[in-house]
Amino acid sequence: xxxxxxxxxxxxxxxxxxxxxxxxxxxxxxxxxxxxxxxxxxxxxxxxxxxxxxxxxxxxxxxxxxxxxxxxxxxxxxxxxxxxxxxxxxxxxxxxxxxxxxxxxxxxxxxxxxxxxxxxxxxxxxxxxxxxxxxxxxxxxxxxxxxxxxxxxxxxxxx
Amino acid sequence: xxxxxxxxxxxxxxxxxxxxxxxxxxxxxxxxxxxxxxxxxxxxxxxxxxxxxxxxxxxxxxxxxxxxxxxxxxxxxxxxxxxxxxxxxxxxxxxxxxxxxxxxxxxxxxxxxxxx
Numbered sequence: 439x440x441x442x443x444x445x446x447x448x449x450x451x452x453x454x455x456x457x458x459x460x461x462x463x464x465x466x467x468x469x470x471x472x473x474x475x476x477x478x479x480x481x482x483x484x485x486x487x488x489x490x491x492x493x494x495x496x497x498x499x500x501x502x503x504x505x506x507x508x509x510x511x512x513x514x515x516x517x518x519x520x521x522x523x524x525x526x527x528x529x530x531x532x533x534x535x536x537x538x539x540x541x542x543x544x545x546x547x548x549x550x551x552x553x554x555x556x557x558x559x560x561x562x563x564x565x566x567x568x569x570x571x572x573x574x575x576x577x578x579x580x581x582x583x584x585x586x587x588x589x590x591x592x593x594x595x596x597x
Numbered sequence: 598x599x600x601x602x603x604x605x606x607x608x609x610x611x612x613x614x615x616x617x618x619x620x621x622x623x624x625x626x627x628x629x630x631x632x633x634x635x636x637x638x639x640x641x642x643x644x645x646x647x648x649x650x651x652x653x654x655x656x657x658x659x660x661x662x663x664x665x666x667x668x669x670x671x672x673x674x675x676x677x678x679x680x681x682x683x684x685x686x687x688x689x690x691x692x693x694x695x696x697x698x699x700x701x702x703x704x705x706x707x708x709x710x711x712x713x
Contacts, residue, residue, distance in 0.1 A: 467619045474615035475608035478659070482607025485654030486600050501649060504657030504666070505693035511658065512694070516701040520709035533614030536625050537632060538607065538658045543698050550702035551709050562706045566699070572626050573660065574695065577633040578687060581667030584641035585683045588668075589675040 470532050477527065477534030485511055485538070512543035519547045545569035599653045606648070606655035629660050636664030666690040 447455070488510050489503040498506065518524040524544050528535045535541055549568050553561035567574065591597045610632070617628040639645045645665040648656040656662060667687055674686020688695070 465619045467616070470619055471612045471615045474611040478611025478614075479604035479608030479655075482652075482655045482658045483600060483604045485607070485658035486603035489654045489657070490599075500653060501646070504649070504654075504662060505690070507654060507657060508694045509697040512697040512701050516705045520705050522712060531611075533618050533625075533628065534608075534611045536629065537611045537614040537660055539660060539663070539694055540658075541625075542629070542660055542663070542694065543701065546698040546702045547705045550706040552711050554706045554711055558706070562703065566702050566706075569626065570698065572630045573633050573663065576630045577637065577664050577667055580634040580637040581664055581671055581687060582683060584637050584668050585671035585675060585687075586680070588641055588672060589680060589683055593679075 473530060474532050474534035474537075477531035478537055479534075481511075481535070481538040481540055508539050511538070511540050512547075515540045515543035516547050519544050520551065524548075542570055542573060602652040603655035603658075606652035607658055608655075610655075610659040610661060632659070632661050633664040636661030637668050638664075640665040640668040663691060663694055666694075 485507050489498075489500075489507045492498045492503045492506045493500065496506070515524060518527070518540075524535065524540075525548075528541075528544070535544070546566055546569070549570075550562050550566040553565040555561065556565070588597075614628050614632060617623045617631065618625070623631070636645065639648075639661070645656065645662070649662075649665075656665075667690075670686045670689030670691060671683045672686070673689060674682030676682070678685070
């Protein structure tokens with residue numbers, strides 16, 4: 439797609455684009471991946487601590503402990519987001535703080551706080567899911583397709 | 598031991614996300630959407646549940662588990678009620694993440710002041 443776009447541009451613009459690409463600071467992919475690994479792993483480690491707590495004291499199983507763990511992590515995220523700490527973690531960790539469910543929580547909670555100035559109904563209410571919306575929409579739709587296909591296959595005796 | 602695997606698998610899923618950011622130049626919204634869809638497909642082919650048994654929170658905390666539990670809820674209801682269950686059971690298992698995010702989002706908006 440990028441090449442197609444380039445062909446329609448005058449030669450000066452093409453030269454400039456080549457120049458710009460050359461000068462563009464390369465992203466330190468390996469370093470970013472290591473940071474993401476450490477922070478993401480650490481968040482999951484804390485999640486495991488919380489899970490173990492629920493399994494021992496409230497008799498959840500490994501499969502069902504995910505739900506209370508998620509809720510607890512999002513509660514912690516609310517505090518970290520409110521005090522502006524999560525943003526700083528995010529700048530350091532990149533995907534390491536975005537991919538765990540805390541990143542989902544952060545996306546919802548930070549929009550909720552940000553749009554408070556526009557009022558609680560039209561500000562907080564309508565903008566809170568702005569960033570997290572696509573995840574819910576395509577999560578639900580793809581889950582629908584997967585479950586539909588699987589149910590049909592089971593019905594027809596294929597699997 | 599499960600603590601070690603939670604760290605490693607959870608970290609590895611985040612690295613996949615980081616690669617989608619940096620190498621494929623996707624924005625966070627696109628990356629998370631892809632991961633959720635992948636989670637749903639993995640559960641569809643029956644691979645996500647063994648991963649949870651193996652890595653615990655390493656598999657339940659990343660956003661991929663959201664796709665997994667959506668499919669799980671849909672399949673549970675589908676076993677009981679057939680095709681209608683696919684639609685009605687969708688949020689049965691997942692509700693925790695979304696409910697918690699909305700509830701704490703509103704509470705956060707009440708307590709905290711926006712910055713800047």
